[in-house]
Amino acid sequence: MKIIAVVVTYNRLELLKRNISCLKQNKPLSAIVVVNNGSTDGTSEWLASQDSLTVVNQANVGGSGGFYTGIRKACELDADWIWCMDDDVFPRPDCLENLLRYADDKEVGMLAPRRLMEGKIYTNDFQGLDLTHPFASLYKGKLSKMQVDAPIEICGTAFEGPFIRREVVEKIGLPTKELFIFCDDTDYCIRTVQAGYKILYIPDALMDKEKFFSKDTWAERNKKKKWKRFYQVRNSAYLNHRYGKNWAVKYLRGFNGVIGYILIALFTSPFSDAYQWSDIAKFWKAYRDGVGERLGIIK
Numbered sequence: 001m002k003i004i005a006v007v008v009t010y011n012r013l014e015l016l017k018r019n020i021s022c023l024k025q026n027k028p029l030s031a032i033v034v035v036n037n038g039s040t041d042g043t044s045e046w047l048a049s050q051d052s053l054t055v056v057n058q059a060n061v062g063g064s065g066g067f068y069t070g071i072r073k074a075c076e077l078d079a080d081w082i083w084c085m086d087d088d089v090f091p092r093p094d095c096l097e098n099l100l101r102y103a104d105d106k107e108v109g110m111l112a113p114r115r116l117m118e119g120k121i122y123t124n125d126f127q128g129l130d131l132t133h134p135f136a137s138l139y140k141g142k143l144s145k146m147q148v149d150a151p152i153e154i155c156g157t158a159f160e161g162p163f164i165r166r167e168v169v170e171k172i173g174l175p176t177k178e179l180f181i182f183c184d185d186t187d188y189c190i191r192t193v194q195a196g197y198k199i200l201y202i203p204d205a206l207m208d209k210e211k212f213f214s215k216d217t218w219a220e221r222n223k224k225k226k227w228k229r230f231y232q233v234r235n236s237a238y239l240n241h242r243y244g245k246n247w248a249v250k251y252l253r254g255f256n257g258v259i260g261y262i263l264i265a266l267f268t269s270p271f272s273d274a275y276q277w278s279d280i281a282k283f284w285k286a287y288r289d290g291v292g293e294r295l296g297i298i299k
Helices: 013-024 043-048 062-076 095-100 166-172 184-194 218-243 247-268 278-291
Strands: 003-009 031-037 054-058 081-086 089-091 108-117 120-122 126-129 139-142 152-154 163-165 198-209
Touching: 003 013, 003 062, 013 031, 013 043, 013 089, 031 043, 031 062, 043 054, 054 062, 062 081, 062 166, 062 184, 081 089, 081 166, 095 108, 095 198, 108 166, 108 184, 126 152, 163 166, 166 184, 184 198, 184 218, 218 247, 218 278, 247 278
Parallel strands: 003 031, 003 081, 031 054, 108 198
Antiparallel strands: 081 163, 089 198, 108 120, 108 163, 126 139, 152 198
């Protein structure tokens, strides 16, 4: 069995070094592919000195573009299983071993590890999708509200350690690179399940996740993350429009989401520099692009 890890990185060299160190402790890992999304912090130079890694350098096309490239490269290298992750998660030494215990079931197309943040369970995994009720969350059966002590079937996980069977990629294709960031993992999971495969969450397969922005004020945190919010609005509107079962889900659920951000920008912009008046129009455009299924980099 050939197992290839795919790591997507951008300007987080120290986290990348820790991630690679943790991956090398996992057996039996055949190779590590690192997709460098145009880093400028010395990552390129460090990667050039690492003979044990397969490195792909490209422009910054976001996490989705990174996983598109990395999974494609792993398939070119004849991977049987592809272990995907960002540079800010750190698999424990027996993580891969615990995932492999469930790899023999041919109905399983993806295995998801459990992430821990500061020792506490961190999860946005979910068991189902609500594609019919516009005022309900898209995500049903969130594991964050459950105690899970044994493997359980889920419908979605993040690109923070999913272990993907090569056959799945051959059947459903590569991630949607035009999403750039956010919802690309949900989209890929939906396509996996719709193709007839199971996704299993494995609580004994542990990874640690880095925590960010913990000491920032509300304004500082939102200034740093604001650019991501536009992708979140657009891509969630895209998901609901593409997979929704009725008009209300296709249009109204995304509208409900964007209105929240518009109101935040409207009421806080006079008192904080986290948002500006111009952001209101940008949020609205993001929603319209999502329901129009117009993707790509947001200018």
